[in-house]
Amino acid sequence: MEGFMVNSLGRSLDGRELLASILVWSAAALVTATFCWLLWDILWHGLSQISWTFLTAPPRNAGREGGIGSIIVSTALILGVCLGVSLPIGIGTAVLLAEFTTEASLFGRFTRRSLDVLSGVPSIVFGLFGNAFFCKTLGLGFSILSGGLTLACMVLPILIRSTEEGFRTVPAEYRLSTAALGLSRSTTLFHLLLPAAVPGLLVGLVLGVGRAIAETAALIFTSGYVDRMPESLLDSGRALSVHIFDLSMNVPGGDAHAYASALVLVVLLLAINGIASWLAEYCLHRRIVTV
Amino acid sequence: MSRWPIDRFLLWLLRGTATIAGAIVLLIVTFLVMESLPVLQHVGISRFFTDPSWHPTERLYNLTPMLWGTLFAMVGSVLIATPLGILSAVFCRYYAPPAVARPYRKLIELLAGIPSVVYGFWGLVVLVPLIGSIHPPGPSLLAGIIILTIMILPTIALVADASLANVPQQYVRGAAALGLSRWGIIQGVVFPAAKSGLLTGVILETGRAIGETMAILMVCGNVVQTPHSLFDPIRTLTANIALEMAYALGDHRAALFVSGLVLMAMIAALVAAAEWISHGRIYG
Structure with a gap:
């Protein structure tokens, strides 16, 4: 498609056409320049601070000195709780929506609709809810557990959507042939559909992890600010994103380490995005063709 | 069964x-x-x-300045990000040579994944001083609009790109065969055919703009007031919750949950609008 449109450029350089070209190219240039500026700024200021000690040492003097060791541990624990809860619920729901309900069923429609709304809920509202439900009503207090559970609610829609997509890429003949062989639907699910849907599930998992580590607003009032090394899941723990926020807003002179933490976070997310698009492009394709 | x-x-x-x-x-x-x-x-x-003002400790609960803050920041950023995002998608599909279009699309995908706190931090250390040097104080509605624009732009660009990809090839080829110019095809054929997808993109980005908390909290100055110029500091509903939740008790805490409800109502309205668009006969 691009071919013939590029060819028509030489012919019709009248005023309106030229103006449109200039507008489109300058919009793209503006977007690219802004983003390069942002990434370069973080790389430039952050890279000089990064060292092995920075990654492993606990923060001292409110984070101005020391490192982010305990913060990385808290982030990992919050992520672990989040995935431990959201994966079983997400996979179960996706299986039900993709394999056991029709488009028209009332239950399926209700679940889908409420997941659509859930994916649009602002993260600060998740924070309010997590604070009221997990911290106060369930009595978990400001803890890694509350934070992880709040994030689990938040990543569910993404997780379910991509897992469901994974199931939909499995050809219908698989189900028909196992039914013809007289296998139960559970056998079909565990031995055939689930392995074939793994790539979709992985994409969902990686996207969910990305969303969870990027989150700040939902964690401030659920997992809290404490930057010590957490001793149990009921301790408060500070996530990496909360650390950046705290260093830049509440700690005068914390900018240098905020830059370094931001760099760590961005690199983590870039790696995660890379894995997700690799999975989506290569694995998902190959799986459909060769399984 | x-x-x-x-x-x-x-x-x-x-x-x-x-x-x-x-x-x-x-x-x-x-x-x-x-x-x-x-x-x-x-x-x-x-x-x-x-109520005359927002002083929850003195039992005054006027949310309107924050509502205006949210609204102004949202409208400003959506007005800038929509044309930029759609032009970005048009660039990818119809202007850029394939060798440029692929990395450009990757760049946009990458930016969609950068956390809001990082955008906020960059705004705080780079953008706010820059604005401050032009027109003090610096933390302002303008800074909020710019940061929000950067944050929601990938959303609209990616959705617009996907909906341009869904425009049937025959439409474009037919228009080209009729001798329409490139912009003529885009304006006269592609945009009308992709209208519903583009509108969904606008709704999605509006939702993100309303719900965004951290970035806007970091660059807007957080003074509770109805802004009179682009350089006035503002406080949005989301920032208000994030700032005061830590020490709010009793009615004050309840009032913050009320602003959470207001946010939920806004999002629900947007989801309903998106639903209406995708089921309406806009393709017609």
């Missing part, structure tokens, strides 16, 4: 997980309502709009 008991068991198990997943939204709304009920009962809804 099945003669195997294990199938029936599995089905109930799956229904259980789906019920949990589906019930979370209801649970969120229930808790927001329950927590805000005390203040709604003995203060009333109207005082959230008619």
Whole structure:
């Protein structure tokens, strides 16, 4: 498609056409320049601070000195709780929506609709809810557990959507042939559909992890600010994103380490995005063709 | 439905997980309502709009300055990000040579994944001083609009790109065969055919702009006032919750949950609008 449109450029350089070209190219240039500026700024200021000690040492003097060791541990624990809860619920729901309900069923429609709304809920509202439900009503207090559970609610829609997509890429003949062989639907699910849907599930998992580590607003009032090394899941723990926020807003002179933490976070997310698009492009394709 | 008991068991198990997943939204709304009920009962809804100011510790609960803050920041950023994002998508599909279009699309995907706190931090250390040097104080509605624009631009660009890709090839070829110029094709054929997808993109980005908290909290100055110029500091509903939740007690806390409910209502309206667009006969 691009071919013939590029060819028509030489012919019709009248005023309106030229103006449109200039507008489109300058919009793209503006977007690219802004983003390069942002990434370069973080790389430039952050890279000089990064060292092995920075990654492993606990923060001292409110984070101005020391490192982010305990913060990385808290982030990992919050992520672990989040995935431990959201994966079983997400996979179960996706299986039900993709394999056991029709488009028209009332239950399926209700679940889908409420997941659509859930994916649009602002993260600060998740924070309010997590604070009221997990911290106060369930009595978990400001803890890694509350934070992880709040994030689990938040990543569910993404997780379910991509897992469901994974199931939909499995050809219908698989189900028909196992039914013809007289296998139960559970056998079909565990031995055939689930392995074939793994790539979709992985994409969902990686996207969910990305969303969870990027989150700040939902964690401030659920997992809290404490930057010590957490001793149990009921301790408060500070996530990496909360650390950046705290260093830049509440700690005068914390900018240098905020830059370094931001760099760590961005690199983590870039790696995660890379894995997700690799999975989506290569694995998902190959799986459909060769399984 | 099945003669195997294990199938029936599995089905109930799956229904259980789906019920949990589906019930979370209801649970969120229930808790927001329950927590805000005390203040709604003995203060009333109207005082959230008619009180002289927002001084929750003195029992004054006027949310309107924050509502204006949210609204101005949202409208400003959507007005800038929509044309930029759509032009970005047009660039990718119809202007850039393939060798440029692919990395450009990757760049946009990458930017969609950068956390809001990083955008906020960059805004705080780079953008705010820059604006401050032009027109003090620096933290302002303008800074908020710029940061929000950068944050929601990838959303609209990616959705617009996907909906341009869905425009049937024959339309474009037919228009080209009729001798329409490139911009003529885009304006006269592609945009009308992709209208519903583009509108959905605008709605999605609006939702993100309303719900964004951290970035806007970091660059907007957080003074509770109705802004009179682009350089006035503002406070949005989301920032207000994030700032005051830490020490809010009693009615004050309940009032913050009321602003959470207001945000939920805005998002619900947007989801309904998106639903209406995707089911309406806009393709017609």
